[in-house]
Amino acid sequence: MTSNPDVTRRTADSPGSGGLAGRTAVVTGGSGGIGSAIVRALARQGVTVAVADTDEQAEALACEVGGFAVVGDLTDPEMPGRLVDQVTERTGSLDILVNAAGIQVRTAAVDISAEDWDRLVSINLTAAYRLVQAAAKPLAAIGGSIVNIVSLSADRAVPGIVPYGATKAALLQLTKGLAVELGPSGIRVNAVAPGYVTTAMTAAVLDQPDFRERVLTRVPLGRLADGGDIADVVAFLASDAARYMTGTVLPVDGGYSIT
Numbered sequence: 356m357t358s359n360p361d362v363t364r365r366t367a368d369s370p371g372s373g374g375l376a377g378r379t380a381v382v383t384g385g386s387g388g389i390g391s392a393i394v395r396a397l398a399r400q401g402v403t404v405a406v407a408d409t410d411e412q413a414e415a416l417a418c419e420v421g422g423f424a425v426v427g428d429l430t431d432p433e434m435p436g437r438l439v440d441q442v443t444e445r446t447g448s449l450d451i452l453v454n455a456a457g458i459q460v461r462t463a464a465v466d467i468s469a470e471d472w473d474r475l476v477s478i479n480l481t482a483a484y485r486l487v488q489a490a491a492k493p494l495a496a497i498g499g500s501i502v503n504i505v506s507l508s509a510d511r512a513v514p515g516i517v518p519y520g521a522t523k524a525a526l527l528q529l530t531k532g533l534a535v536e537l538g539p540s541g542i543r544v545n546a547v548a549p550g551y552v553t554t555a556m557t558a559a560v561l562d563q564p565d566f567r568e569r570v571l572t573r574v575p576l577g578r579l580a581d582g583g584d585i586a587d588v589v590a591f592l593a594s595d596a597a598r599y600m601t602g603t604v605l606p607v608d609g610g611y612s613i614t
């Protein structure tokens with residue numbers, strides 16, 4: 356995309372600078388442990404949120420926060436475009452895209468099935484990429500923001516989830532490349548890399564006392580994260596308080612990555 360001089364850039368002097376009230380967001384994986392916390396954090400700040408997920412719980416959450424749900428499989432190539440169209444038709448704009456939908460497959464890398472590899476890449480990477488393509492125009496019209504949820508495994512070797520880490524590494528690289536290409540259009544693109552968060556995705560390992568203990572010994576803050584710990588940082592990156600930040604990845608891990 357080329358530079359759009361007509362975009363009114365949000366600056367420190369913009370009315371409501373730092374605030375998010377009145378804006379519109381799409382949160383994919385919005386029914387999940389981290390996604391639902393992001394939905395609630397944004398809604399608390401006055402954002403109208405489209406909760407996008409395969410899980411029909413999205414309806415109840417949307418009702419709770421005064422947003423709306425878009426239930427469907429984001430790996431369907433038509434779905435990202437349909438989602439963005441629905442949001443812009445209902446609200447007239449799109450300010451924030453949060454790519455939080457994802458899956459994890461735990462297996463030795465050489466043993467992963469072709470189907471599981473394809474599922475991982477389709478949702479963790481391709482769906483996020485298609486959503487950016489679909490959302491770029493409305494986001495550029497308003498000087499919007501994209502936040503991708505990556506992982507500490509994006510830039511470190513974690514046995515058992517190597518293919519998952521590869522999808523997150525690609526999403527991290529996409530974040531940086533898109534930040535450069537979309538910056539001139541007024542769109543900021545950043546990522547958050549959570550440490551261990553207690554959600555359905557991690558329950559199988561964190562419910563094992565030994566595993567949990569091993570993780571905790573490496574977390575200087577001495578506890579696992581909950582979705583809210585991640586959500587507040589996502590809301591910060593989406594807000595005008597982060598108006599001069601793009602192409603960054605913020606670890607939100609209680610210090611795990613420095614130990």
Ligand SMILES: NC(=O)c1ccc[n+]([C@@H]2O[C@H](COP(=O)([O-])OP(=O)(O)OC[C@H]3O[C@@H](n4cnc5c(N)ncnc54)[C@H](O)[C@@H]3O)[C@@H](O)[C@H]2O)c1
Nearest residue numbers: 384386387388389408409428429456457506551552554556
């Ligand atoms: N939990 C952690 O410790 C952790 C750590 C680092 C990164 N992450 C990342 O955070 C994001 C959220 O993970 P979570 O822990 O909340 O997991 P979760 O399983 O609770 O939530 C994931 C959500 O994505 C949705 N989803 C999956 N496939 C989809 C599809 N095809 N179309 C639409 N929605 C789909 C699921 O229905 C679910 O609601 C993921 O991208 C994950 O990789 C999680």
